[in-house]
Amino acid sequence: MFKRLLPMAGHTRGNRSAVTCELKCGNACSNPVPNTSGNETFQQVAERAISRRAALAGGTGLAAAVVIGGQVAQAPEALADNGRPPRGGGKLDFEPIAPVMRTVDDVTVPAGYDWGTIIRWGDPLFADSPEFDIEHQTGASAAAQFGYNCDYLNVISDGGNDRRGYLVSNHEYTNEYIMFSPEYIASHPKDVVDAGIQSHGLSIVDLERTGKGAKWEYVRGGRRNRRITGTTPFRVTGPAAGSDLLKTVEDPTGTRVLGTLNNCAGGTTPWGTVLSGEENFNQYFTGRGTAEEKRYGIGTKPTSRGWENYYDRFDLTNEGYENEAHRFGWIVEVDPEDPTSTPVKHTLLGRFKHEAGTAVLSESGHAVVYSGDDERHDYLYKFVSAKTYRAGDKKHNMSLLDEGTLYVAKFHGDSPEREIDGTGTLPSDGAFDGWGEWIALASHKKSYVPGMSLEEVLVFTRLAADKMGATAMDRPEDVETNPVNGKVYAALTNNTKRTAVDEANPIVGNRDGHVIELTERRGDHTATRFNWVILLLAGDPAVSSSAYFAGYPKELVSPISCPDNVAFDSEGSLWVSTDGQPGTIGYADALHKVTLDGPERGRVQQFLAVPRDAETCGPVIHDRDNSVFVNVQHPGEDGMWGAHTSYFPDFLNPAGPVQVGDDVAAPRPSVVQVFNVTGNNGVGKGSGKEKAGKGKGGHGKGKGPKN
Template identity: 75%
Template sequence: MLKRHLPMVGHTRGNRLPITCELKCGSACSHPVPNTSDNSHFRDIANAAISRRAALGLGGGLAAAVVIGANALDNAPAAVADNGVFPKGGGKLPFTAIAPVERSVDDVTVPEGYDWTAIIRWGDPLFADSSEFDLEHQTGASQASQFGYNSDYLNVISDGGNDRTGYLVNNHEYTNENLMFSPEYIKSNPKDVVEAAIEAHGLSIVDLKRAGKGQPWEYVVGGRRNRRITGSTLFTVDGPAAGSDLLKTKDDSTGTKVHGTFNNCAGGTTPWGTVLSGEENFNQYFVGTGAAAERRIGIAPGPTSRRWDTVDPRFNLNNEGYANEANRFGWIVEIDPEDPTSTPVKHTALGRFKHEAGTAVISRDGHAVVYSGDDERNDYAYKFVSRKKYRKGDKKHNMTLLSEGTLYVAQFHGNSPESEIDGSGAVPSDGDFDGWGRWIPLVKNDKSLVPGFTVEEVLVNTRLAADTMGPTKMDRPEDFEANPVTGKVYMALTNNSQRDADAIDEANPVPGNRDGHVIEMIERRGDHTSERFNWNILFLAGDPNQEGNHAYFDGVPLDQVSPISCPDNLAFDSKGNLWVSTDGQPGKIGYSDALHKVTLEGRNRGLVEQFLAVPADAETCGPVIHDEDNSVFVAVQHPGEGGDWGAHTSYFPDFVPEGPLKGDKVAVPRPAVVQVFSTTGNNGVGRGSGNGR
């Protein structure tokens, strides 16, 4: 067996799996919070007793501008029906919310009238000459031509026309070798195990086909866009830090070329048709030297669980010539899915941290704006505004937009007296957890705006630079998404079990925040380039039926909402309803991870309704809502992660109810991309029944 030290054993809450903590983020919660700066929470930045009027009155001109911005967005098109409110389960994708599902249920559970099918699974061959998936004969070479492991960010895009062809893009965040390989294979082929794991990371682009609109998709072996991007794929580096001495290594004296991308979590599809992918918990792959900059990003000395350094010297920063190797990870990468021969790019202008999301929108005056969270307890929210402007139909030009611009970090201020933010979850007297904020610039084009830091230092060591500028420490900012109907921006904050009671603030009002929350941000004048915004908490997650929770759903009666915990990935349907997938619900409120719809406008604002649940021990990732097709897509990540070889807790998606053997081969859980579709008019094609099995 590939034995792993599991620091979170005995420290996880409920049914959260220590192995998931170790593989996903290197058991980050077992280590000290990397942000040891004396940077303040917002109650220390501003007078906590300020009223709404005082908050908006910090400079008369600012107060007027913020109020005007809020009014302008209040008049924006709203995602509401003619009577001002959607019926429950409304929009173009009607459903009756399902009840929470016990974590042991090994099925994709969907509403009545819906079914599901797995489009593609880990190990499925992508090319005509790909090896067939063979558990006992895996190598780096075979995995490099097969669908990768542990799906995360997802998009499914139709080519239009007859809607019978399209493609999907999917991130592969991390690997679990104890479920990927037998103990005998790990012992006999350690080099092949490491090389296959490296190649199982990255992204897959896969062509799709279907019989017609509304029908289930199938993937195409040998499709023209099919591509694997892995831990060894060549990337170029651009932006102000490209060529910096901080990025040069023994293998690349130019500081402009990098092999591989790792721990790709959330991402986004740009308005010009490329894909952005965030490199998140990359720190866990490297053996550190103990340097302060490494510790701030979470890189520790000593052996890692993965032991990739035993096969490739670049993963040990103590090796001669590789001290900077980790600096070459932690970026937003951009890929052109239409051109499988193109070289993907790492954009240094967007800063280096544990990127969750890379959500791109075009501002009112044509600038590209990218929102991204830094997924760490007590770290920050960021956005980037391009120097150049978007040109419709000019992909070559638009692929330069993220090479230069202004990088910002967010500071939040509340509107309520300190005494009303007491950690109980009680809503302040003004009726909302809300306030205003500002985006603090760190870099503008090729100039540093952080005293004592060069532009290269700001971009490579973004956390350290941001620490000096007074941003607000947040509860693990993860996915950011902009509502295509209203223009408002939403940020998922997954949780923060280590937020102290004396460090709460109105934007993060719960001590030991186990369940997380979602914040709605309204940029001033509805302009994504603005340096001022208003904000409010849409909901504080939790199970209203459990004691000790802080659940709040913007005024919706608690007996009407579906329990929800650990919001992670966000998406929207065509009517502007928010969809939220979860990561960690089993360990917090005891139910399987799920996908929920949240109404944002009208009398039902804040109403949370559960649409689906994923199989045993799995996480729900990368939701895509195609309500025009009555379809929803999710990536099912780490199914069966609580099990072990031959003693699995899941056999998703192949299901072998009689035991671990399928024919003469061992059956294992396989991460996969799933489509949920309406059974009306499609003859019930699919693997699921809608009621579990």
């Protein structure tokens, strides 16, 4: 039976939910840091620095909050001071909104914009899909509907077609406390487990609209519609395919895996496929207590979801299933144009908690993939293909990730150690910056790590990176390449456990996180050397002495904390979504624009805020369409069945429990489009908030494959 453990109850900051900690990452912060390597790249911090940092953090309260009661919020007055333009500028012009209180159950957007849902958890994807019935969910129904807790997102129009396209969305994890009633959990425990497994994975969904700039609608029964779940067959490729480390009693070949789990950020490749990172896979398994399992955070206690009670493969103590967890933690590749294709797990990109899988072509035509390992004190990685891209040859291009070299990053600062004191005080050269090197771990032909075979490096990549002295970072999450300036941007969400600092991670107890800008040598993504600089030290400048915005005046920026996903608009400006602001600076999670060039470099402007308890995920910026897309993940996470804290997106700010006809209302993770309603882009003025009832949202056009 599903168990509510909540080890983080009473230990989270602000309004951060202990439920999120339990279900999203398996209470990572309550467990010892898996990386105990103590790499020499750390500088030990004197006790005076720790004491000073504690003194600076103590005795301060949150800045005076601006209460937002409606859907549109006005800009903070400070943004208009000193003659600086209050609007966002660029193709997607907007007036920045003020920070939004964390209890507002709405999407808050700038004046002149509105929002609407494209698709929600449970919306039927196929002509024969059952309508969403929240009180009678099963594995079969979940496999035919849009999954839960959407994370990575991309929205792609068909080449030159303003009216048709598709979206791809990951489904990171499930929250059975608000998906099911206690009575249903008690009386239908296997249905709960099966629905949970099938609500993971990815969704590919066809879209249509009336014209450029208009709101997209999803197409029920679309040609590309597909659900990839926790039981979909995957093919394993690369040097570890067929390894004894991947074989189980159900797959003695080590080449076929059922399902993908905890899919977080990802990316669309230059050849049109989608990469998806398997992140906190450890929480689904009961382990044996081996050193390798501990390094990946796999515990020995029963899991909260209890999948191991019905499926032997989730209990690694069962004979023949010892390697099942080795079959997760990869980057997977899916072809959205072919719903009948078998998705792939790429072993040469390494096994760890992949937050991202960002593919870019170098000038030489080699495919390069960047990825972060989302764990305190873990690493940043890069893969470079051996073969080069061929235009129009998708079959060839889908093999690029099977041959090449996997690297891990080591950062070097250029300031004296005494100037990196853990407080965030800039060194004498005026910046936290330096150079770095990409250390080779393995190629498709051999291991570069002493004492480890090629297969061991790929299956136990964290241990390999430990041995090679990689720089332990503050939760490296999304890593994206800027299509305009060619630089690489890494979001480092936070690390409250940091007690020793280096110039790339300069804050003791870093609770707000930071963003690093990397420039590959000679502008070549295949280079083995890079330069780096910290672009942002996040925080609320009204209360944080360490907050830094590339030198831009602190009083003129929107507060920002816990950077998670990053994206770019057509002009190369950086957009940053957050995960954890309610627990650090007290405001709802948000999406911010960051200027990268000129006198405005480092200027942070808040574009939107998400509803109560929710996280902003997968931002997509279509500024030529005057549209922004985000996944609203885990709205109402801190509630329970019958005591919901959110009813997003269908019933906002209710006075009490909601029931409409035979439908019990509950929060539903959703894909949201924010669009301009001023009439200057072909969009008529009006609301996009469909209060969709049971079964609404499809167009009934044909039948598509389900797995």
